[in-house]
Amino acid sequence: MEITLIDTIILASYFVLLAIVAFFAKKKIKGLTDYFLAGRRLTLPIFIATLVSTWYGGILGVGQYSYFSGLGNWLTQGIFYYIMALIFALFLAHKIRKSNLFTIPDQLEKFYDKKSRFLGSIFNFILVTPAPYILSLGVIFMFLFGLPKWIGIVLVLAILIVYTIYSGFYGVIYTDFMQFIFMMVGVALVVPFAIFKYGGFEFLTANLPETHLHITGGLTAQMILVWGFIAFWTFVDPGFYQRCYAAKDSKIPRKGILISIGFWILFDICTTFSGMYAFAANKAGHISIEILENGLPQPEVYMIFANSVLPPVIMGLFLIGIIATLMSTIDSFTLLGAMNISHDMYKHTFKPDATDKQVMKVTKIGIVITASFGATLALFFSGIISMWYTIGTVCISALIVPVLGGFFIKTKKPPISGFLSMIAGASVSTVWMLNGYSNLSWGWPVFWFEIEPMYPGILAALLVYILIIGLSKIYKPVEVT
Amino acid sequence: MDIVSMFLIVDSVVLIIATFVLTYFFFKDLLKDKK
Numbered sequence: 001m002e003i004t005l006i007d008t009i010i011l012a013s014y015f016v017l018l019a020i021v022a023f024f025a026k027k028k029i030k031g032l033t034d035y036f037l038a039g040r041r042l043t044l045p046i047f048i049a050t051l052v053s054t055w056y057g058g059i060l061g062v063g064q065y066s067y068f069s070g071l072g073n074w075l076t077q078g079i080f081y082y083i084m085a086l087i088f089a090l091f092l093a094h095k096i097r098k099s100n101l102f103t104i105p106d107q108l109e110k111f112y113d114k115k116s117r118f119l120g121s122i123f124n125f126i127l128v129t130p131a132p133y134i135l136s137l138g139v140i141f142m143f144l145f146g147l148p149k150w151i152g153i154v155l156v157l158a159i160l161i162v163y164t165i166y167s168g169f170y171g172v173i174y175t176d177f178m179q180f181i182f183m184m185v186g187v188a189l190v191v192p193f194a195i196f197k198y199g200g201f202e203f204l205t206a207n208l209p210e211t212h213l214h215i216t217g218g219l220t221a222q223m224i225l226v227w228g229f230i231a232f233w234t235f236v237d238p239g240f241y242q243r244c245y246a247a248k249d250s251k252i253p254r255k256g257i258l259i260s261i262g263f264w265i266l267f268d269i270c271t272t273f274s275g276m277y278a279f280a281a282n283k284a285g286h287i288s289i290e291i292l293e294n295g296l297p298q299p300e301v302y303m304i305f306a307n308s309v310l311p312p313v314i315m316g317l318f319l320i321g322i323i324a325t326l327m328s329t330i331d332s333f334t335l336l337g338a339m340n341i342s343h344d345m346y347k348h349t350f351k352p353d354a355t356d357k358q359v360m361k362v363t364k365i366g367i368v369i370t371a372s373f374g375a376t377l378a379l380f381f382s383g384i385i386s387m388w389y390t391i392g393t394v395c396i397s398a399l400i401v402p403v404l405g406g407f408f409i410k411t412k413k414p415p416i417s418g419f420l421s422m423i424a425g426a427s428v429s430t431v432w433m434l435n436g437y438s439n440l441s442w443g444w445p446v447f448w449f450e451i452e453p454m455y456p457g458i459l460a461a462l463l464v465y466i467l468i469i470g471l472s473k474i475y476k477p478v479e480v481t
Numbered sequence: 482m483d484i485v486s487m488f489l490i491v492d493s494v495v496l497i498i499a500t501f502v503l504t505y506f507f508f509k510d511l512l513k514d515k516k
Contacts, residue, residue, distance in 0.1 A: 042504070043510045045503050045504075045506040045507035045510060046510070048503060048509055049503060049507065072499055175502075180500070180503075181500055181504060184496055184497065184500040185498075185500060188492075188493040188494075188496045188497050189493065191489045191490070191492075191493055192490050192493050193488065195482075195486045195490065200482055200483045200486030201483045201485035201486055201487065202483065204485075225500075232483060262498070262499070263499065264510075266496040266499070267496060268487075269489070269492045270492065270493060270496065273489055342496070367491055382506060
């Protein structure tokens with residue numbers, strides 16, 4: 001794709017602006033709570049902006065999926081998540097804020113024991129790997145500038161590592177606000193331009209298969225259901241927890257998530273219809289999209305389509321919007337991964353007497369480790385959606401039962417129940433998944449009994465959890481007098 | 482213009498306006514914080 005000089009200048013200015021915002025954010029850091037949670041002073045507008053932009057990172061995957069399944073994308077990547085976010089807002093958000101902790105592993109130690117914290121922090125670390133989003137950035141830079149994937153990744157990560165190390169969570173939230181504006185405005189402009197260039201609904205109905213205009217998008221019930229289960233991610237999403245912990249008071253998380261759902265609905269309508277327009281424009285011969293072996297279009301589909309309808313300058317804004325969507329997720333996830341290393345593993349597992357200064361130093365090293373780990377994964381994997389799916393399946397199977405059980409099951413729980421439930425969930429889903437990936441059909445895994453690995457994973461975690469709690473009620477320890 | 486296209490344009494406009502409204506409140510809080 002050819003990018004104009006003016007759009008290149010607009011893109012470069014965005015990176016300069018990021019650095020300036022991070023520079024001013026640094027001045028607010030006085031201690032560790034400032035570095036981790038912005039001093040627990042998030043007001044409603046910034047809570048919304050940082051949550052909306054961080055949670056929405058898979059913009060290229062969404063472009064591919066809306067091209068592939070039309071309105072089915074809105075159901076699988078939108079509606080399910082709104083429902084989960086709504087439940088989170090109504091039943092979890094205030095409890096999390098009131099707990100006054102820092103991370104999900106903190107919650108696990110509070111509910112169970114140190115072993116659960118340690119194991120939970122490993123799953124948490126994998127869950128927040130920014131790899132899929134780093135891979136997306138590599139794809140974008142390769143596409144825009146013809147650079148090898150690794151050069152784009154290294155360049156952008158260098159900027160991101162510097163500003164995250166330098167300004168911590170304050171830097172993340174202030175840059176997120178800026179990215180939120182670019183993301184919303186850039187993406188919102190595509191559909192109106194598409195309507196003026198190609199025509200309205202008639203253009204879509206003439207060029208789309210009927211299934212694309214149906215809410216299921218022609219997807220099978222099993223596929224829809226598994227995306228519904230992947231949306232359980234919300235309940236163990238470290239980004240959600242971190243923002244709730246950082247809110248100024250316990251009312252902000254609930255209000256903030258409810259308003260965020262409104263933003264996601266408006267935004268998802270734009271991305272879904274852009275994907276549908278891309279399909280129709282390809283069918284009508286206006287653009288040319290390559291289809292991959294698994295039936296999905298090439299990851300750059302959204303940009304190719306936008307380039308066909310947007311004039312220069314607006315296209316530059318759109319590109320910033322796409323990059324901002326990714327950057328806001330990568331910086332937040334990188335800091336969360338680093339907090340896992342410094343707060344959960346270093347301080348609470350290996351060196352309980354570590355000072356705040358030492359923890360902050362390890363966090364900075366952790367930022368480099370997390371970003372490098374993500375970049376390495378990104379260089380070896382090629383599919384964005386499959387990476388999401390694999391990470392989500394294993395880590396959600398491990399974490400969801402002990403985390404939700406901790407919040408909602410009031411009866412006394414033996415400390416080992418959290419640890420063993422995580423082991424059971426992760427091992428069953430991993431074995432199930434590996435078996436599926438060893439039998440590929442048309443690029444898609446074929447699982448035992450055609451059942452997705454997340455179901456047996458969560459079921460195993462739940463059974464072990466209930467069994468241990470049940471057994472602890474029957475076999476109470478004998479008190480020796 | 483058909484109803485679906487109108488809906489899509491309204492959706493985009495509302496999204497942009499809502500973004501700027503949120504930005505206004507963000508700066509308002511920021512200035513209050515500085516005082």
